[in-house]
Amino acid sequence: MRxxxxxxxxxxxxxxxxxxxxxxxxxxxxxxxxxxxxxYEGEVEHFVSAQSEGIGIRVxxxxxxxxxxxxxxxxxxxxxxxxxxxxxxxxxxPDEFAGLAVPDGVPQVPQKFWDDELAxxxxxDKIEIAKELERLTLAVDGxxxxxxSNYDDGWGEVAVATTTGIRESGRGxxxxxxxxxxxxxxxxxxxxxxxxxxxxxxxxxxxxxxxxAADRATRLLGAVKPPSKRLTVVLDPFVTSQFxxxxxxxxxxENVAKGRSLFAGRLGETVANPLITLVxxxxxxxxxxxxxxxxxxxxxxxxxxxxxxxxxxxxxxSYSARRMDTRSTGNATRxxxxxxxxxxxxxxxxxxxTQSQQQMIAGVQDGVLVQMVSGLHSGVNPISGDFSTGASxxxxxxGAIAEPVREFTIAxxxxxxxxxxxxxxxxxxxxxxxxxxxxxVIHDVTMSGA
Amino acid sequence: MSLVTDAPLVDPAVISKVLxxxxxxxxxxxxxxxxxxxSTSAGLDDGKVEQVTSGxxxxxxxxxxxGDTTGFAHTSDLSEHGLLAAAEAAAAAARQGxxxxxxxxxxPLLRHPVNNVRVAPxxxxxxxxxxxxxxxxxxxxxxxxxxxxxxxxxxxxxxRILVANSDxxxxxxxxVRTLFRVSVVANGDAGMQTGYxxxxxxxxxxLFDENDVEELxxxxxxxxxxxxxxxxxxxxxxxxxxxxxxxxxxFHEACGHGLEADLVGKGAxxxxxxxxxxxxxxxxxxxxxxxxxxxxxxxxxxDxxxxxxxxxxxxxxxxxxxxxxFLRARKxxxxxxxxxxxxxxxxxxxxxxxxxxxxxxxxxxxxxxRDTEHGVYVAKLGGGQVDTAxxxxxxxxxxxxxxxxxxxxDPLREGNLIGNGPQVLRDIDxxxxxxxxxxxxxxxxxxxxxxxxxxxPTLRVKSMTIGGTAA
Numbered sequence: 001m002r003x004x005x006x007x008x009x010x011x012x013x014x015x016x017x018x019x020x021x022x023x024x025x026x027x028x029x030x031x032x033x034x035x036x037x038x039x040y041e042g043e044v045e046h047f048v049s050a051q052s053e054g055i056g057i058r059v060x061x062x063x064x065x066x067x068x069x070x071x072x073x074x075x076x077x078x079x080x081x082x083x084x085x086x087x088x089x090x091x092x093x094p095d096e097f098a099g100l101a102v103p104d105g106v107p108q109v110p111q112k113f114w115d116d117e118l119a120x121x122x123x124x125d126k127i128e129i130a131k132e133l134e135r136l137t138l139a140v141d142g143x144x145x146x147x148x149s150n151y152d153d154g155w156g157e158v159a160v161a162t163t164t165g166i167r168e169s170g171r172g173x174x175x176x177x178x179x180x181x182x183x184x185x186x187x188x189x190x191x192x193x194x195x196x197x198x199x200x201x202x203x204x205x206x207x208x209x210x211x212x213a214a215d216r217a218t219r220l221l222g223a224v225k226p227p228s229k230r231l232t233v234v235l236d237p238f239v240t241s242q243f244x245x246x247x248x249x250x251x252x253x254e255n256v257a258k259g260r261s262l263f264a265g266r267l268g269e270t271v272a273n274p275l276i277t278l279v280x281x282x283x284x285x286x287x288x289x290x291x292x293x294x295x296x297x298x299x300x301x302x303x304x305x306x307x308x309x310x311x312x313x314x315x316x317x318s319y320s321a322r323r324m325d326t327r328s329t330g331n332a333t334r335x336x337x338x339x340x341x342x343x344x345x346x347x348x349x350x351x352x353x354t355q356s357q358q359q360m361i362a363g364v365q366d367g368v369l370v371q372m373v374s375g376l377h378s379g380v381n382p383i384s385g386d387f388s389t390g391a392s393x394x395x396x397x398x399g400a401i402a403e404p405v406r407e408f409t410i411a412x413x414x415x416x417x418x419x420x421x422x423x424x425x426x427x428x429x430x431x432x433x434x435x436x437x438x439x440x441v442i443h444d445v446t447m448s449g450a
Numbered sequence: 451m452s453l454v455t456d457a458p459l460v461d462p463a464v465i466s467k468v469l470x471x472x473x474x475x476x477x478x479x480x481x482x483x484x485x486x487x488x489s490t491s492a493g494l495d496d497g498k499v500e501q502v503t504s505g506x507x508x509x510x511x512x513x514x515x516x517g518d519t520t521g522f523a524h525t526s527d528l529s530e531h532g533l534l535a536a537a538e539a540a541a542a543a544a545r546q547g548x549x550x551x552x553x554x555x556x557x558p559l560l561r562h563p564v565n566n567v568r569v570a571p572x573x574x575x576x577x578x579x580x581x582x583x584x585x586x587x588x589x590x591x592x593x594x595x596x597x598x599x600x601x602x603x604x605x606x607x608x609x610r611i612l613v614a615n616s617d618x619x620x621x622x623x624x625x626v627r628t629l630f631r632v633s634v635v636a637n638g639d640a641g642m643q644t645g646y647x648x649x650x651x652x653x654x655x656x657l658f659d660e661n662d663v664e665e666l667x668x669x670x671x672x673x674x675x676x677x678x679x680x681x682x683x684x685x686x687x688x689x690x691x692x693x694x695x696x697x698x699x700x701f702h703e704a705c706g707h708g709l710e711a712d713l714v715g716k717g718a719x720x721x722x723x724x725x726x727x728x729x730x731x732x733x734x735x736x737x738x739x740x741x742x743x744x745x746x747x748x749x750x751x752x753d754x755x756x757x758x759x760x761x762x763x764x765x766x767x768x769x770x771x772x773x774x775x776f777l778r779a780r781k782x783x784x785x786x787x788x789x790x791x792x793x794x795x796x797x798x799x800x801x802x803x804x805x806x807x808x809x810x811x812x813x814x815x816x817x818x819x820r821d822t823e824h825g826v827y828v829a830k831l832g833g834g835q836v837d838t839a840x841x842x843x844x845x846x847x848x849x850x851x852x853x854x855x856x857x858x859x860d861p862l863r864e865g866n867l868i869g870n871g872p873q874v875l876r877d878i879d880x881x882x883x884x885x886x887x888x889x890x891x892x893x894x895x896x897x898x899x900x901x902x903x904x905x906x907p908t909l910r911v912k913s914m915t916i917g918g919t920a921a
Contacts, residue, residue: 040518040716043517043518043519044519045518045519045520046519046520046521046522046798047519047520047521047522047543047544048522048523048543048798049521049522049523049539049540049543050522050523050524050525050796051525052509052524052526052796053526054526058501065500065501066501066502067501067502067503067504068503068504068505069503069504069505069506070505070506070507070508071506071507071508071509071526072506072508072526077506080506081504081506084504085504087504087576088501088502088503088504088576091492091499091502091576091577091580092498092499092500092501092502093494093497093498093499093500095498095500145717147716147718148716182716182717182718182839188840189717189718189720189839189840190839190840191718191837191839191840220840225915228685228686228687228915257496258495258496258599259598259599259635259637259642260599260635260642262641262642338505340501340503374835374837374842374844375833375834375835375844375845375846375866375868377832377833377835377846378832378833378834378835378844378845378846378866379832379844379846379864379865379866379917381644381864383635383642383643383644384641384642384643384644384677384863384864385641386863386864386865388683388846388864388865388866388917388918388919389844389866389917390835390842390843390844390866390868390917392842406840406842407842407868407869407870407915408868408915409844409865409866409868409915409917410917411683411685411865411917411918411919412919446685446918446919447685448685448686448868448915448916448917448918449686449687449915450686450687450915
């Protein structure tokens with residue numbers, strides 16, 4: 001069910017109504033609040049309570065685009081923003097594809113985004129959750145310390161209006177709890193984390209978050225640097241999720257149009273092992289980033305990007321779609337009122353296979369279970385396809401988990417890794433990220449260590 | 451046009467009321483941080499100026515500390531009413547019983563300007579800024595037909611801040627930053643490669659009197675072209691030589707974060723308890739200096755109102771100090787070090803670096819390469835990431851070459867290097883005499899990004915793990 005926000009919609013409508021002949025205007029208005037509680041050693045370390053609001057206005061005239069924003073919704077600021085955006089128009093280069101989204105008749109898939117129970121949740125109870133998570137985590141293992149235990153929640157309202165007939169508003173809230181851990185053994189310290197998300201704090205699984213946070217830190221104690229060699233990797237769902245996020249930029253229609261995707265011109269070709277079916281589906285309520293509209297106000301929809309290894313489609317905003325002579329797939333992204341829409345995947349997942357992670361490991365003679373990666377932003381280039389990332393995890397020997405390893409990298413290329421997938425797990429995990437996780441077996445990856 | 455105006459962002463009489471309200475529930479400390487930031491950015495991609503953006507961010511954050519608890523609230527409403535409401539919310543969050551009435555006598559307004567701005571970006575026509583983008587685009591494309599895509603970005607910001615607290619601190623700073631970046635894609639037989647370069651200083655539009663955007667674009671283009679012929683990087687441990695002015699991120703990750711007193715205080719740093727000990731090669735002297743005029747991480751005052759300063763963290767390999775903010779310094783009963791920073795008025799301050807660098811050694815850079823039989827020469831580093839508790843860190847090499855028999859030879863494809871901070875610091879066995887500052891950076895910690903600078907002379911780490919694929 002949609003929760004319309006008439007007050008913000010009216011602000012957006014008033015801006016759009018000021019459009020003059022030949023001028024397209026989009027107004028994006030948002031307002032939100034957050035609570036952040038951090039607990040350390042049984043005491044509240046900080047308590048943050050804050051509200052914010054703002055407006056971004058895009059003006060297009062003669063194919064030229066101008067934009068301005070302000071973190072304020074008072075009338076004076078809005079007038080200044082509109083004037084700035086209009087002034088900025090003259091400096092853009094005319095682009096025949098520039099423009100706003102146009103309603104396309106695709107119906108929205110109703111989902112629940114607002115939880116009354118969360119909205120009414122008492123401050124003292126929020127603090128208690130963070131304290132409870134700290135206690136539970138410390139109780140798991142005597143070697144574990146807690147660096148911080150957090151409870152966070154937020155609410156947001158948004159409205160968008162355009163001269164092309166887009167008129168949408170909605171509101172949502174969410175909550176999150178997380179804990180960071182340290183585990184000591186002599187001079188050595190390792191770190192871990194755990195988290196839980198839900199529509200309301202009632203759905204938190206604090207026990208699981210505590211256990212994962214303690215396990216992540218303790219399992220690496222005594223870990224060694226492995227030798228360098230080629231082997232099979234098993235990616236933990238948490239790692240696969242990050243791998244998919246990197247891959248998403250290659251499926252982005254704007255990158256394709258601008259020659260920044262290694263998949264440009266390859267629609268219909270086999271780009272991955274036939275085990276791979278990759279879907280972007282923000283209409284799935286299990287997805288953390290599920291939504292009913294995209295960043296331009298068009299209905300979000302389910303798109304199959306790679307089916308049985310064959311590249312079927314790219315994702316598009318209205319701009320990239322016009323450039324590629326196709327239709328928007330409802331994939332405009334937006335970071336908030338301070339930015340203009342981009343293009344991107346919204347909520348990815350791999351269609352699961354049949355094996356559990358344990359069964360997958362049992363099939364690996366010489367490999368490594370990768371449980372954490374680091375430096376994805378520095379060692380992975382989605383344009384060239386080069387893939388190299390720091391990693392830690394457990395060696396796999398003769399189908400069984402062996403000793404823990406750290407301070408090594410795994411490397412290949414995105415193109416090869418997709419082809420070298422040997423198994424997709426049945427353990428889809430709807431992590432609080434842009435892509436769901438699932439265990440993945442990939443052959444012939446280089447591990448660099450000692 | 452004068453950038454510095456002595457009119458504070460909020461009336462001192464209102465500030466006193468807000469601080470008193472902040473302490474009304476028994477807190478021993480209250481602080482108001484006011485920010486008014488105007489920014490202009492412009493982007494060119496695919497041969498077109500996509501848009502010019504104007505932004506305005508203005509608001510205040512109120513922090514109240516009672517015992518070990520911090521309450522914080524922020525607002526974009528700078529009226530007396532709005533500020534008092536935020537102070538009440540922050541005070542409620544740090545409630546400690548009835549605090550009674552506290553009056554605050556503010557000191558005279560402190561200014562400690564370290565940056566000189568000759569040409570305020572706001573005084574320059576937007577068309578002049580946009581013209582820079584077109585020049586960079588043309589320059590990159592004219593280098594070689596293999597350059598198939600160019601994106602360029604210009605950004606400037608004028609950030610005025612005011613900090614006052616119940617200890618009487620009353621300080622202000624104007625921070626003007628100007629930035630330019632170019633990224634290119636080159637296409638060759640073996641696929642696409644990318645090149646990137648950027649330029650940023652805490653100065654005004656005179657940045658472009660002293661630097662040429664065409665040269666910047668050419669460097670980015672040449673980097674992508676060189677990589678078209680790159681071969682896979684080695685896999686395994688080798689000596690690594692890092693070019694001057696590109697490897698500051700190594701120290702930022704290998705030890706900078708681990709010397710932040712908030713992480714040390716929670717036992718989340720591999721450098722805890724190591725004060726006075728040898729933690730690096732005796733060649734290494736590491737400094738964090740917020741006063742380096744014009745550098746990307748330079749600030750007059752930090753975001754807690756403390757004047758920026760130069761702090762020696764490691765001297766000849768010995769750990770001499772950590773970096774401090776208000777809360778950590780108070781806890782340890784010492785002076786803060788000008789390292790309390792925040793991304794914006796909507797964020798709590800924490801310990802952050804400013805400009806972090808390693809001072810000159812005595813080796814000739816050419817000798818360092820000649821002395822390396824088989825290794826990797828990194829001409830440009832990318833970002834990095836560190837686990838401060840274990841010390842394990844990675845950083846990317848975006849332009850690198852093989853060293854064979856003391857000479858730089860083939861270019862290498864991109865990848866990460868991985869190492870352990872304390873081990874890598876001990877393994878620095880040659881240090882050049884050619885110190886240079888590096889590219890402007892944004893350091894992320896706990897979800898907040900702040901501008902930081904770094905620098906270092908050419909140096910060699912005798913062994914690091916290269917995360918390539920070649921045997």
